[in-house]
Amino acid sequence: MDEEYDVIVLGTGLKECILSGLLSVDGLKVLHMDRNDYYGGESTSLSLVQLWKRFRSNDKPPELLGSSREYNVDMIPKFMMANGTLVRVLIRTGVTKYLNFKAVDGSFVYNNGKIYKVPATDVEALKSTLMGLFEKRRARKFFIYVQDYEDDDPKSHEGLDLNKVTTRDVISKYGLEDNTVDFIGHALALHRDDSYLDEPAIYTVKRMKLYAESLARFQGGSPYIYPLYGLGELPQGFARLSAVYGGTYMLNKPECKVEFDTDGKAYGVTSEGETAKCKKVVCDPSYLPDKVKKVGRVARAICIMSHPIPNTNDSHSVQIILPQKQLGRRSDMYVFCCSYAHNVAPKGKYIAFVSTEAETDHPETELKPGIDLLGPVDETFFDIYDRYEPANHDEHDNCFISTSYDPTTHFESTVQDVISMYKKITGKELDLSVDLSAASAAGEDA
Numbered sequence: 001m002d003e004e005y006d007v008i009v010l011g012t013g014l015k016e017c018i019l020s021g022l023l024s025v026d027g028l029k030v031l032h033m034d035r036n037d038y039y040g041g042e043s044t045s046l047s048l049v050q051l052w053k054r055f056r057s058n059d060k061p062p063e064l065l066g067s068s069r070e071y072n073v074d075m076i077p078k079f080m081m082a083n084g085t086l087v088r089v090l091i092r093t094g095v096t097k098y099l100n101f102k103a104v105d106g107s108f109v110y111n112n113g114k115i116y117k118v119p120a121t122d123v124e125a126l127k128s129t130l131m132g133l134f135e136k137r138r139a140r141k142f143f144i145y146v147q148d149y150e151d152d153d154p155k156s157h158e159g160l161d162l163n164k165v166t167t168r169d170v171i172s173k174y175g176l177e178d179n180t181v182d183f184i185g186h187a188l189a190l191h192r193d194d195s196y197l198d199e200p201a202i203y204t205v206k207r208m209k210l211y212a213e214s215l216a217r218f219q220g221g222s223p224y225i226y227p228l229y230g231l232g233e234l235p236q237g238f239a240r241l242s243a244v245y246g247g248t249y250m251l252n253k254p255e256c257k258v259e260f261d262t263d264g265k266a267y268g269v270t271s272e273g274e275t276a277k278c279k280k281v282v283c284d285p286s287y288l289p290d291k292v293k294k295v296g297r298v299a300r301a302i303c304i305m306s307h308p309i310p311n312t313n314d315s316h317s318v319q320i321i322l323p324q325k326q327l328g329r330r331s332d333m334y335v336f337c338c339s340y341a342h343n344v345a346p347k348g349k350y351i352a353f354v355s356t357e358a359e360t361d362h363p364e365t366e367l368k369p370g371i372d373l374l375g376p377v378d379e380t381f382f383d384i385y386d387r388y389e390p391a392n393h394d395e396h397d398n399c400f401i402s403t404s405y406d407p408t409t410h411f412e413s414t415v416q417d418v419i420s421m422y423k424k425i426t427g428k429e430l431d432l433s434v435d436l437s438a439a440s441a442a443g444e445d446a
Contacts, residue, residue: 003031004029004276004277004278005030005248005276005278006023006029006278006279006280007023007028007029007030007279007280007281007282007425008031008032008033008276008278008281008282009030009031009033009282010034010256010258010283010284010287011034011035011041011284012032012034012036012039012040012041012235012239012251013041013284014041014043014414015284015402015414015417015418016041016235016282016283016402017032017039017235017236017237017238017239017242018089018415019425020032020238020239020282021095021241021245022422022430023242023282023422024241024244024245025093025241025245026426029246030242031247031250031278032249033249033256034250034251034252034253035253035254037252039239039251040075040232040235040236041284042075042076042385042404042405043074043075043076043232043405044235045072045073045075045229045230045232045233045344047068047069047071048067048068048071048073049061050068051381064378065349066345066347066349070340071344071345071346071349072230072343072345074230074232074344074353076231077336077338077353077355078336078405078411079222079224079225079226079317079409079410079411080101080224080225081211081214081411082103082214082215082217082218082223082225083213083214084210084410084415085412085416086414086415087225089430092431093238093241094241095237095238095240098233098236099227099234100227101225101226101227102226102227102228102317102342103220103221103222103225104220104221104222104224104225104226104317104318104338105221105222105312105313105315105316105317105318106222106312106315106317106318107187107221107222107223107224108187108319108321109182109186109321109322110320110322110333110369111182111183111323112326114311115311115312115373116129116183118183118188119139120212120215121147122140122141122143122144125139125143126140131177131179135176135180138175138180139180142171142174142184145174146208146209147209149205160173162200162202162205163200163202164200165200165201166197166198166201167185167198167200167203167204168197168198170201170204170205171184171197181197182325184204185204186321186332187321188207189203189207190207190211190408190410191204191207192331192332192357192406192408192413194324210223211223224319224410226338226342227342228342229342229344230343230344250271253271254271254272256269256270256271257270258281258287259275264397265397266278266280266281266398266399269281279398280398280399280425281399281400282400282401282402283399283400284401285403285404287401288392291391291399291401292389292390292392293388294386295387295388295389295404296357296386296387297357297385297386297387298355298356298384298385298404298405298406299355299356299357299358299360299367299382299383299384299407300353300356300363300382300384300385300407301353301355301363301370301371301380301381301382301383302351302352302380302381302383303351303352303353303377303378303381304345304349304350304351304377304379304380305349305350305352305375305376305377306348306349306350307350307376308339309335309337309350309352309373309374309375310374310375311373312337315337316338316350317337317338317339317342318336318337319336319409320334320370321333321335321409322334322335322369322370327369329356329359330359331356331357333354333355333356333369334353334354334407334408334409335352335370336352336355336409337350337351338350338351339351352377353409354367354370354374355367355409357407358384363382363384364382367382386404387403387404387405388404389403389404390402390403394424400421400425402418403417
């Protein structure tokens, strides 16, 4: 502990582990500490016994649910875009060799009380039962425009400068109905509210292109992939990477206290009477509660079931997005389901999560629209947790704090936070130019 490090990372959540790995690969001397005796922090995966202990104190799970060890229940369940930023980070760092992925079966959207497969291309638009005949044709034209759009090819722009015109302007040009706009904005472009409509259209077009490219990568029913044995494998994969490049890990270190000098700059971390010195501290919000602000809460339900979600083509793994407008809410609701097919539950068992930005203190009532889609449920656990963002000035105190995990069921916003933190810590952009054919190899299990 007496050594001096470039960076001390506190907490082994996914964001912290990715940063630890990236910084170690860059040649920085990294010490990674956690007060817990396990990897993953808030983004860990639990066995059935651990799940019961966390939510039901001393009760024991019923035997009919199967072996506890066969469960890997993610506390922050999220899928990865097959062509997305996290996959690029995994390939760039070589962490793919520690993991096996499998394609996610389906991606659906809730509309007028029913769920529909999300159409992502002009061909799917024509087949979709989500729209009437004339609307299908209008949507097809819009999808063709998006598919053909290239930044450096003015011919593909159709006279529109997407950096200046809003998404609302582009959509009105194609005359799309509100319900179509709803699924395009929330289930394809994965916006969390409707503010995107008045932002430059380029952001929405690029998000739609990412969805379509990810869908094409594994020729599956969705653009998503997910690791076998759950997301708890991800932090451990990046921890291994850091260790390979000389990073030092210390778990079960109680009361990790960040030390500050008279100018308010962090210079080390003390635990068990010893202080390790450093130039910079990276941590999750729980390690520096005085330097973060509460920005919201996430309500979620964890449900164990013995069947796939109805009306999803018997999918073993699936995402359903319930757009805010469909529910009369301020924020979207997300349904995430995985199963024994991804080695996260015993044969025949499914784990579903329903999550949203909490707008009340009653998750049971608030999450009902999503839970109602699941059919009969064996066991349900409800939870609300606070979301925090950094409120400090990292250039003044050398403390780089991650934001809490949002309710989305995909990793795009999570990884953007990591990339932003990496740039602040190192002063340089993260190079994500990788050969994505390696992603196909990594996902051949997929």
